[in-house]
Amino acid sequence: MSKIIVNGQEQTIDTTSIQLLDLIKLNDVQQPDMVSIQLNGEFVLRDRYETTTINDGDELDFLYFMGGGQR
Amino acid sequence: MDYTEEQIQRYSRHFLLQDVGVEGQEKISNGKVLIVGAGGLGAPAALYLAAAGVGTIGIIDGDVVDYSNLQRQVIHFTADVNKPKVISAKEKINQLNPDVNVVTYQELLTSYNALDIIKDYDFLIDGTDNFPVKFLINDACVLAGKPFSHGGILRFDGQTMTYVPGSACYRCVFVSPPPPNAVPTCSQAGVLGAIAGMLGTIQAAEALKYLTGVGELLTNRLLIFDAKKMTFRTVNVKHNPNCPVDGDHPTVTQLVDYEQAACELKKH
Numbered sequence: 040m041s042k043i044i045v046n047g048q049e050q051t052i053d054t055t056s057i058q059l060l061d062l063i064k065l066n067d068v069q070q071p072d073m074v075s076i077q078l079n080g081e082f083v084l085r086d087r088y089e090t091t092t093i094n095d096g097d098e099l100d101f102l103y104f105m106g107g108g109q110r
Numbered sequence: 111m112d113y114t115e116e117q118i119q120r121y122s123r124h125f126l127l128q129d130v131g132v133e134g135q136e137k138i139s140n141g142k143v144l145i146v147g148a149g150g151l152g153a154p155a156a157l158y159l160a161a162a163g164v165g166t167i168g169i170i171d172g173d174v175v176d177y178s179n180l181q182r183q184v185i186h187f188t189a190d191v192n193k194p195k196v197i198s199a200k201e202k203i204n205q206l207n208p209d210v211n212v213v214t215y216q217e218l219l220t221s222y223n224a225l226d227i228i229k230d231y232d233f234l235i236d237g238t239d240n241f242p243v244k245f246l247i248n249d250a251c252v253l254a255g256k257p258f259s260h261g262g263i264l265r266f267d268g269q270t271m272t273y274v275p276g277s278a279c280y281r282c283v284f285v286s287p288p289p290p291n292a293v294p295t296c297s298q299a300g301v302l303g304a305i306a307g308m309l310g311t312i313q314a315a316e317a318l319k320y321l322t323g324v325g326e327l328l329t330n331r332l333l334i335f336d337a338k339k340m341t342f343r344t345v346n347v348k349h350n351p352n353c354p355v356d357g358d359h360p361t362v363t364q365l366v367d368y369e370q371a372a373c374e375l376k377k378h
Contacts, residue, residue, distance in 0.1 A: 072288050080348065084285075104284060
């Protein structure tokens with residue numbers, strides 16, 4: 040079990056660690072291309088989502104692309 | 111600056127504000143703001159900046175007013191349908207406040223014209239609906255050292271952040287545009303009209319804060335709101351050393367026109 044914080048909300052994970060890509064799926068993000076992720080205040084490169092491990096106490100922000108406004 | 115009796119009344123609520131006053135109003139009157147996109151975000155931003163007496167408001171937009179715009183683009187009225195948006199916006203601004211000098215650009219912002227157009231302005235408002243132009247505005251502003259307000263809306267959500275030279279830029283957060291069609295735009299996914307007003311008004315407030323030097327700008331913070339729950343969250347972001355335009359090893363050294371989603375191009 041580990042506790043992490045995603046977008047300011049606590050989440051409990053069954054395992055002691057989780058791959059970032061799996062966490063993205065757990066959070067119902069359909070296309071990982073659509074989200075920019077900050078892990079403990081540092082941005083994770085999009086091509087490192089598969090190789091980044093999230094551990095107990097980590098804080099993440101999922102920031103989504105938002106267009107819109109003109110038409 | 112000498113104010114007429116009418117202007118003293120017009121700007122009286124700014125004069126009364128301790129942080130603005132006569133001096134701040136003068137800064138607003140001397141300010142030049144470029145609004146990119148006279149749509150959902152640009153419309154409320156333009157109206158508030160005009161009402162505030164911003165000396166020069168530039169508006170760039172190549173579109174004409176469509177009935178589908180009227181649900182949220184409050185600067186355009188029913189009688190304006192089929193009129194170029196920049197003309198419609200200029201007419202309303204002039205009616206609201208004849209003190210404002212409106213400069214219109216009935217074209218798209220591209221890598222060819224961006225630096226030449228933005229050089230005359232103090233602050234830019236990104237009111238565009240697509241990622242190629244959002245990244246273009248960011249890169250042009252970073253390369254030219256111009257501050258701007260980023261804004262995005264979708265469905266019931268909005269996000270905004272302000273850039274000034276040295277702070278985290280849009281690319282620090284989002285690095286590169288999403289693949290075309292990966293992210294729906296308002297024309298595909300819809301948007302609650304009032305959301306555009308909420309966000310465009312925040313952008314106008316940032317422009318006025320920048321011009322007057324009042325308060326703390328929304329720099330190094332991304333403000334995200336969810337109007338369904340009416341919750342607001344600010345996420346601290348910092349300058350990204352891997353940022354392609356202002357990171358340690360920049361790869362974007364000139365402006366790029368990214369490919370636009372095909373369905374967007376077909377629409378008009």
